[in-house]
Amino acid sequence: MRKPLLLALLLLLVALFFFFDLGDWFTLEALKQQQAHIATLRAESPWLIAGGFFVLYVLMAALSLPGAAIMTLAAGAFFGVWQGLVLVSFASSIGATLAFLVSRFLLRDQVQQRFGDKLKAMNKGMNRDGAFYLFTLRLVPVFPFFIINLLMGLTALPARTFYWVSQLGMLPGTLVYVNAGTQLAAINSLSGILSPALLASFALLGLFPLLARAVLRLVQRRKVYRGFNKPRHFDCNLIVIGAGAAGLVSSYIAAAVKAKVTLIEAGKMGGDCLNTGCVPSKALIRSAKLAHQMRHAAHYGLTSTTPKFSFKHVMQRVQAVIRKIEPHDSVERYTKLGVDVLQGHGKLIDPWTVEVTLTNGTTQRLTARSIIIAAGASAAVPPITGLDEVNYLTSDTLWDTMAERDTPPKRLLVMGGGPIGCELAQTFARLGSEVTLLQRNPRLMPKEDSEVSEWVKSALTKDGVRVLTEHSPLRVEQGRDGIRVIATHQDQEIILECDDLLLALGRKARLQGYGLEALGVTTERTVTTNEYLETLYPNIYAAGDVAGPYQFTHTAAHMAWFASVNALFGHFKRFSVDYSVIPWCTFVDPEVARVGLSEQEAKAQHIAYEVTRFELDELDRAITDGSDQGFIKVLTAPGKDTILGVTIVGEHAGDLLAEYVLAMKHKLGLNKILGTIHVYPTLAEANKYVAGEWKRAHAPERLLSWLSRYHRWRLGKR
Numbered sequence: 215m216r217k218p219l220l221l222a223l224l225l226l227l228v229a230l231f232f233f234f235d236l237g238d239w240f241t242l243e244a245l246k247q248q249q250a251h252i253a254t255l256r257a258e259s260p261w262l263i264a265g266g267f268f269v270l271y272v273l274m275a276a277l278s279l280p281g282a283a284i285m286t287l288a289a290g291a292f293f294g295v296w297q298g299l300v301l302v303s304f305a306s307s308i309g310a311t312l313a314f315l316v317s318r319f320l321l322r323d324q325v326q327q328r329f330g331d332k333l334k335a336m337n338k339g340m341n342r343d344g345a346f347y348l349f350t351l352r353l354v355p356v357f358p359f360f361i362i363n364l365l366m367g368l369t370a371l372p373a374r375t376f377y378w379v380s381q382l383g384m385l386p387g388t389l390v391y392v393n394a395g396t397q398l399a400a401i402n403s404l405s406g407i408l409s410p411a412l413l414a415s416f417a418l419l420g421l422f423p424l425l426a427r428a429v430l431r432l433v434q435r436r437k438v439y440r441g442f443n444k445p446r447h448f449d450c451n452l453i454v455i456g457a458g459a460a461g462l463v464s465s466y467i468a469a470a471v472k473a474k475v476t477l478i479e480a481g482k483m484g485g486d487c488l489n490t491g492c493v494p495s496k497a498l499i500r501s502a503k504l505a506h507q508m509r510h511a512a513h514y515g516l517t518s519t520t521p522k523f524s525f526k527h528v529m530q531r532v533q534a535v536i537r538k539i540e541p542h543d544s545v546e547r548y549t550k551l552g553v554d555v556l557q558g559h560g561k562l563i564d565p566w567t568v569e570v571t572l573t574n575g576t577t578q579r580l581t582a583r584s585i586i587i588a589a590g591a592s593a594a595v596p597p598i599t600g601l602d603e604v605n606y607l608t609s610d611t612l613w614d615t616m617a618e619r620d621t622p623p624k625r626l627l628v629m630g631g632g633p634i635g636c637e638l639a640q641t642f643a644r645l646g647s648e649v650t651l652l653q654r655n656p657r658l659m660p661k662e663d664s665e666v667s668e669w670v671k672s673a674l675t676k677d678g679v680r681v682l683t684e685h686s687p688l689r690v691e692q693g694r695d696g697i698r699v700i701a702t703h704q705d706q707e708i709i710l711e712c713d714d715l716l717l718a719l720g721r722k723a724r725l726q727g728y729g730l731e732a733l734g735v736t737t738e739r740t741v742t743t744n745e746y747l748e749t750l751y752p753n754i755y756a757a758g759d760v761a762g763p764y765q766f767t768h769t770a771a772h773m774a775w776f777a778s779v780n781a782l783f784g785h786f787k788r789f790s791v792d793y794s795v796i797p798w799c800t801f802v803d804p805e806v807a808r809v810g811l812s813e814q815e816a817k818a819q820h821i822a823y824e825v826t827r828f829e830l831d832e833l834d835r836a837i838t839d840g841s842d843q844g845f846i847k848v849l850t851a852p853g854k855d856t857i858l859g860v861t862i863v864g865e866h867a868g869d870l871l872a873e874y875v876l877a878m879k880h881k882l883g884l885n886k887i888l889g890t891i892h893v894y895p896t897l898a899e900a901n902k903y904v905a906g907e908w909k910r911a912h913a914p915e916r917l918l919s920w921l922s923r924y925h926r927w928r929l930g931k932r
């Protein structure tokens with residue numbers, strides 16, 4: 215049945231109930247008056263009366279009509295305690311479930327769509343503890359029966375759970391009412407049935423399952439430590455394993471709040487971002503961009519030229535950039551900040567002890583009340599046949615391998631069309647390599663909207679990258695003239711030859727080799743943590759790439775705040791990690807930046823949205839700079855200026871995004887951006903213009919038509 219029809223039918227039935235004053239039949243007085251008459255009817259046809267009563271009760275409950283309490287008393291009065299209890303218990307549960315289903319069918323989608331974001335936490339709570347909440351609400355009979363039915367219908371609680379928990383939870387209250395009904399003559403008001411003492415006992419009974427759960431959790435927490443001897447004294451308050459973004463920020467915070475903290479790093483301080491990730495890749499991207507601009511200098515009225523360069527010098531610049539940033543993450547700096555830095559390999563021995571094998575070969579054991587695992591991730595290398603037989607590169611090995619080369623690879627094959635693959639493919643193409651980009655998915659950067667994928671594909675293609683989507687690597691061989699990659703495309707095998715093969719197939723959390731397995735710390739693709747970033751052992755935390763779900767430097771730092779604060783102060787208050795506003799940027803040219811929802815995500819999550827766009831070819835500064843390609847796309851809640859998500863394709867998109875990240879984080883809408891002065895001529899003005907587009911689309915048409923009349927009248931013409 216279609217929703218409007220069902221709604222109309224229900225409203226009609228409820229209206230009829232009130233129109234004919236049927237509620238008058240469901241009062242204490244009416245019940246007392248009819249008791250003798252019903253008793254006679256029941257003596258004549260007991261099954262018919264019981265059946266009729268049952269159906270009536272189900273209907274009343276399903277339609278959320280008032281009178282459930284009176285009907286329950288009536289059950290006691292007409293049928294006695296046990297038969298009355300059975301009838302009411304089933305009728306009320308079935309009726310409640312029907313009301314629950316009606317509410318779910320008619321309203322849940324709209325409610326979830328409208329308040330999806332705000333309901334996220336509630337949905338999560340309902341998924342986890344819904345049955346417990348419902349049980350508590352059912353046990354304490356002061357919570358209105360029909361409101362619980364309707365509200366629960368809007369949540370994600372399964373109908374089956376709703377039914378059985380309702381039946382079980384309502385049983386004690388039903389028994390009290392049915393039993394009271396057997397003494398109908400003595401009852402003068404409904405409120406007298408439940409004494410305060412009885413209500414308090416129900417409330418306690420309702421809290422019992424929640425308390426039991428808390429105790430169970432405590433026992434389980436204790437259980438994981440069974441068999442270990444907790445030290446009586448600790449060497450440190452906190453040990454951090456890994457000095458990448460997550461580890462550095464964690465130890466920085468700990469030292470700032472005067473905790474004794476030891477940071478252990480097996481490789482280079484600064485981790486992937488500084489040494490093999492963000493920093494070298496962005497430095498190389500900059501050189502490649504300059505080469506590209508030289509080739510296209512004519513766009514700026516200069517003479518285009520083919521850049522001549524020593525690749526070795528380019529790579530030396532990359533290393534020089536790293537060296538310039540290095541002091542920010544150095545042992546010296548962190549030591550000065552109050553962190554004890556140990557250079558060596560850390561290994562968990564028990565939940566409080568870490569053994570460090572120092573770079574000089576000696577070992578030492580340290581204990582701490584809390585430990586943060588910030589061991590990061592490494593390049594994923596999938597099991598492709600023949601891969602082990604060739605010298606493939608990953609983003610981890612690329613920098614050292616290429617450091618000594620005089621020229622960039624002649625023919626480079628990049629496997630993987632995600633952010634890292636796209637950035638490096640474009641970069642090497644701009645530096646003169648013949649680049650082929652192999653992507654299994656039909657689109658590049660498939661986490662973004664398809665129009666973004668198209669932009670990236672077109673940008674890469676323009677720079678000379680041969681983009682092959684829907685190509686799956688089958689095997690790899692070492693040929694005489696280089697590496698041969700055999701891939702399948704539409705059931706056909708194709709052979710691709712290259713001098714260098716770069717794998718950019720994702721990053722795999724580091725989960726082995728430092729004691730996680732021996733301690734039984736649960737892992738899947740990453741170390742498993744709860745919302746407080748606690749692992750199986752509540753005093754061992756994980757942050758950054760090793761814990762996911764995002765693999766960015768800024769999210770590693772963000773998680774580090776939660777891990778370190780919870781590790782040091784969790785016994786007072788724990789904070790659950792907040793992933794509500796996570797921005798990121800892929801540094802292809804033009805850049806692709808995003809925060810919040812994309813259109814494809816909004817659709818997949820059934821979240822209603824409106825789109826407002828601004829094309830950068832209309833922006834003065836972008837035109838003066840010759841960088842007027844791209845757009846800003848803002849998703850807002852229908853009819854409101856609340857920002858749900860922003861995608862920017864364009865020069866400095868990552869920088870432009872910051873305004874929206876701030877707006878979303880602090881719940882500022884597009885009206886606030888529109889009301890903010892932006893310097894002319896800047897790229898940031900685009901943010902104001904997109905807000906202007908939104909405003910124009912939401913102009914108060916009626917008011918404007920009145921204003922138009924007003925102005926015509928002011929002209930003094932008829």
Ligand SMILES: Cc1cc2nc3c(=O)[nH]c(=O)nc-3n(C[C@H](O)[C@H](O)[C@H](O)COP(=O)(O)OP(=O)(O)OC[C@H]3O[C@@H](n4cnc5c(N)ncnc54)[C@H](O)[C@@H]3O)c2cc1C
Binds near residue numbers: 461484493768
């Ligand atoms: C090519 C590339 C480009 C990238 N570009 C960007 C970008 O532009 N923006 C962005 O935000 N992110 C980018 N990233 C991702 C970013 O580098 C990571 O998200 C970030 O480095 C994660 O930090 P982390 O602290 O979790 O881990 P890591 O930086 O990996 O640090 C972990 C550290 O732990 C150490 N370690 C591991 N095990 C032990 C042990 N047992 N004992 C002692 N030490 C140990 C490792 O040696 C390592 O130094 C890029 C990544 C790559 C590969």
